[in-house]
Amino acid sequence: MNCTQIYTTRKLEKTIQKSIVKKSEADNKILGEWVATIFYVDRKKCWLIVNKLTKYLLILPDIKTFDLNNISRIFTETLHSQLNSDGIEIDYENLSALIGEIKLCETNNDRSANGSLNNCMFSIEQWKIDYGSFENLPFRKINSGLNSSPNQMLKWKYPKEVMNETIKAYVQQRTEVKTNSFQH
DSSP states (O other), X not given: OOEEEEEEOXXXXXXXXXXXXXXXXXXXXXTOOEEEEEEEETTEEEEEEEXXXXXXXXXXXXXXXXXXXXXXXXHHHXXXXXXXXXXXXXXXXXXXXXXXXXXXXXXXOOHHHHHHHHHHHHHHHHHHHHHOSGGGXXXXXXXXXXXXXXXXXXXXXXXXXXXXXXXXXXXXXXHHHHHHHHHO
């Protein structure tokens, strides 16, 4: 079973200390590591998560302490919804197999990922002003906007474009493995 590690910023780590585990498993071979930070909208805790390989961003709105027990499901469902919103096709079963179990890890002080998160926070702060309350924030639309900005570290490709290439390669490889196992 795959395992996906999400490293937390110190700010997020302080709020979920009991759910932090030591990094022990190998990283997810397809998507690699993710890094998450926390921000607040109307006193509700929201997470902004970036994939280190693709710079793809995901917002998890209104995460409560009791949600941490189901973080694998919440992350996978939200990612599936965001991928669909961004026109990236993968069925839930394949995505769930790709993500596997989520492990929340203490910070790895990744400057590049933290820089990406900080840059996006400026946009999110503006959207908070523009839309007002938590209920008015169109999280999928905001998330799509963040993933539709060219990224210098990706040689000016869009994060959603790089994520789409990565997902397509994974699905194709999985399909080939299933086809080959049926032929033998």
